[in-house]
Amino acid sequence: MTQSIFSWLDERLGLTAIYNTVLDRKVPKVNWWFTLGSASLFLGLLQGITGMLLSVYYVPTPDHAYDSITFIMNGVQFGWLIRGLHHWGASLLILTAFIHLLRVFFYGAYKYPREFTWFTGVILLFGALGMGFTGYLLPWNQRSYWATTVGTEIAGTVPVVGDFILRVLRGGTDLSAVTLSRFFSLHIWIFPAVIIATVITHLYLVIRLGISNIPDKDS
Amino acid sequence: MKEEQKQEYKRKYEQAKQDGVKFWPDIIYKDLLMSFGLFILLVGLATFLGVTPQPKADPSDTSYIPRPEWYFLFLFEFLKFIPGKIEWVGTFLIPVLAVLALFALPFLDKNPLRYWKNRLAGISIMGVIVLGMVGLTIRSVITTPKQEEVPIADTIQEQIILGQEFYSVYCVECHGPDGEGGEIAGVEGLEGVVLKSISSRDEMYTRSDETLEAIVAYGQQDLGMPPNGLAYGGELKKAELEALVTFMRYTWDDRVDIPEDAAAARAIPEIKEGEVPSYEVHISRIAQRYCISCHRPGKENNEYLMGTYQEILTTGDNADNNMIAGNLDSYLIQCITGESIFDPETGEEIIQQMPPTKLMREQYIKIFEAWVLNGMPETAVEAELLTSEGQTE
Incomplete structure (x- = not known):
């Protein structure tokens, strides 16, 4: 019975082919440092799931953002856990992604033929930092308000176009409901879209080229 | 990279693969274990450290010390070393060059060797950068003054x-x-x-x-x-x-x-017949509601402050007469029962009825009187002792 269901599905979905190319393949022997890429992926997925759950109650307006988070923390069943995971997960993700980068650097894994994989990885790192920067404002507390004020001010010091960038980021001269709305949109739509597309490319390349090996003394 | 070097790499990599393991289950197993460990760590952090509550955003409160997420601190600290005139070098030029260099790393680094001992220059440069980032982060944490705590009322x-x-x-x-x-x-x-x-x-x-x-x-x-x-x-x-x-x-x-x-x-608890009130339970709450609006620093109040137990007993121009244990002629009792105090020499009114507009409720005046008569105990425990003494006598 199970066998016939499987072969029916396999005939249509090509499950065996996927199993053979993705899972049942030989890779070089590696150490624990090589788990940080998949750990970053796992943390990214966790951020996605907890983020979606938070968006059920979170309201991205200056009048309600703070109170909606207070409600998530105090009024929603396990709201504190979901927010706690999202909050700490963000920091941990940056950490694992950065150490992953250092591992790749140390073993020279960015060299031929994995230059493009490195390229997508750097995009992902900055994607994560962008998520951190935009997500920091969303609780609309003192810390986030003033950090974003200073952060956007820094963008404003860029020669010639600085003032323009500042206005685009803030949606005006000062932080306001428009800024919060823009950061929210960046945080839940624009950055995730870029990140998901880049992660898919990154994973495709990792499977296509194989996990890099630990270089020996002569290489 | 030359063609023969590419071929040489491919050959070695194929060899490493042959000597290697299966992606499933060997690699996946390690990956899952690592992810699971991190998940447990996160649940622990969320449960035991939680998310520190912050006060609501307040554009009018410019005294707040801005601090970004910890992973941006190094950048923040780095900017302090750039003179204001050429600020853009620190905020724009150097970061942009760093980002471009990071992207272009595979093309900048033309060394075909991968083992770390064969790439000491590159490893050292990266090492210095990473140590610099860590150092700047630590410096930022140490040098940023602590934010003054603001009481956060959540519930x-x-x-x-x-x-x-x-x-x-x-x-x-x-x-x-x-x-x-x-x-x-x-x-x-x-x-x-x-x-x-x-x-x-x-x-x-x-x-x-x-x-x-x-x-x-x-x-x-x-x-x-x-x-x-x-x-x-x-x-x-x-x-x-x-x-x-x-x-x-x-x-x-x-x-x-x-x-x-x-x-x-x-609530201000009522007292039963014979019960001795205390500062802790009764007087502090009455004083807070009726008195400290004027009897706090910076107000016209004959320098009489009522914010703490010590202040009530010892401050003011008339400190000697304000509170006299066991004596209902204490100025405070006279005032709250509606009488004015006159200077014994000049006959001038020096204190008016208190509170000036309307006397407190009878029951609160009674609490003050019972408190003075029993020697003005501070804590609930002292007051309870006095109560039981009074009952045994």
Whole structure:
């Protein structure tokens, strides 16, 4: 019975082919440092799931953002856990992604033929930092308000176009409901879209080229 | 990279693969274990450290020390080393060059070797950069001054209690302990002005929280009410204004019920016959509601402060006579029972009735009298001892 269901599905979905190319393949022997890429992926997925759950109650307006988070923390069943995971997960993700980068650097894994994989990885790192920067404002507390004020001010010091960038980021001269709305949109739509597309490319390349090996003394 | 080097790499990599393991289950197993470990770590962090509550964003409070997420601190600290005139070098030029270099690393690094000992230059440069980032982060954490703690009232109960404290300090002297209004007495510049009630049903049913907050923040400056919000020159931050409004709403609006524990935390307990009241349980709460609005630093009050037990007993121009244990002629008792104090030499009135507009409820006056008669105990324990002594005699 199970066998016939499987072969029916396999005939249509090509499950065996996927199993053979993705899972049942030989890779070089590696150490624990090589788990940080998949750990970053796992943390990214966790951020996605907890983020979606938070968006059920979170309201991205200056009048309600703070109170909606207070409600998530105090009024929603396990709201504190979901927010706690999202909050700490963000920091941990940056950490694992950065150490992953250092591992790749140390073993020279960015060299031929994995230059493009490195390229997508750097995009992902900055994607994560962008998520951190935009997500920091969303609780609309003192810390986030003033950090974003200073952060956007820094963008404003860029020669010639600085003032323009500042206005685009803030949606005006000062932080306001428009800024919060823009950061929210960046945080839940624009950055995730870029990140998901880049992660898919990154994973495709990792499977296509194989996990890099630990270089020996002569290489 | 030359063609033969590419071929050489491919050959070695194929060999490593042959000597290697299966992606499933060997690699996946390690990956899952690592991810699971991190998940447990995260649950632990969320449970035991949680997310530290921060006060609500307040554009008027510019005293707040901005601090970004920890992973941006190194950049923040780095900027301090760049002179203001060429700020853009630190905020734009160097970061952009660094980002470009990171992207272009595979093309900048033409060394075909991969083992770290064969790439000492590259490894050293990266090492210095990473150590620099860590060092700058640590330096930033150490040198940033600690943020002054602001009380955060998250629950309705906490807000009501905090709001009442602000009401006592900033509002009572004109609006009265229950918002009843009346003729103002003893307030410089507003002497004799008659205020309507701010706790009436008319008032509560027709003013939204936003309106109340705006009135408290901006004041009614044409009518003489000073601003209280930081944005308009007052002392209260946004979150504090909100707490104050929450207190008003829950205390005076008969459409909302005050939560039980909030009611209990601020109630002034009654005393039974023969029970000795204490500062801790009774006097502090009465003083907070009726007295400290004027009897705090910076007000015209004969230097008599009532914020703490020590202040009540020892401060003021008439400190010797204000509080005399066991003596109902203590100035304070005379005042709160409606009498004025005259200078024994000149015959001039030096203290008027207290509170100036309207005496406190009879039961609160009785508590003060019982307290003075029993030697003004500070803690509930002392008061209880005195009570039981009184009963055995």
